[in-house]
Amino acid sequence: MKVILKADVKGTGKKGDLVEVSDGYARNFLLKKGLAEVATTSGINEITQRRIADEFHRAEYVKAQKELAAKLNGAEVTVAIKAGENGRVFGSVTTAQIASALEAQGYEIDKKKISLKENIKNVGDFSAEVRLMEGVTAKIKVKVVAE
Secondary structure (H helix, E strand, O other), X not given: OEEEEOOOEOOOEOOOOEEEOXXXXXXXXXXXXXXXXXXXXXXXXXXXXXXXXXXXXXXXXXXXHXXXXXXXXXXXXXXXXXXXXXXXXXXXXXXXXXXXXXXXXXXXXXXXXXEEOOOEXXXXXXXXXXXXXXOEEEEEEEEEEEO
């Protein structure tokens, strides 16, 4: 019997999959617990249309992230922080401070997506990497100045 899964079922498939299972398994477990519905032509068409739409939206999202990475690549952000007379920073520059400085420039970047190679504890120029998604990264320059 062909069924369309409404939820992830271990060993059978993921939500939205069209699977062929035995009649007893379908009637006594999947349909009874509401984990699946009998596959009809309209249901199968709905699944294919949803998959096409999901792939389109995913491609649009990837395209937008790549455009953002192209804009961000090589951007310079300035972070002002308290520092001593010898250029040592009190504490260190965090990714949250870099994210807020990027937001001031008009880029909405989550602090978790910014990675630093080393802790920034001095005044000067440093590089950071922004991982927008898997395979899409941008390198930015962080200029730390004393307040």
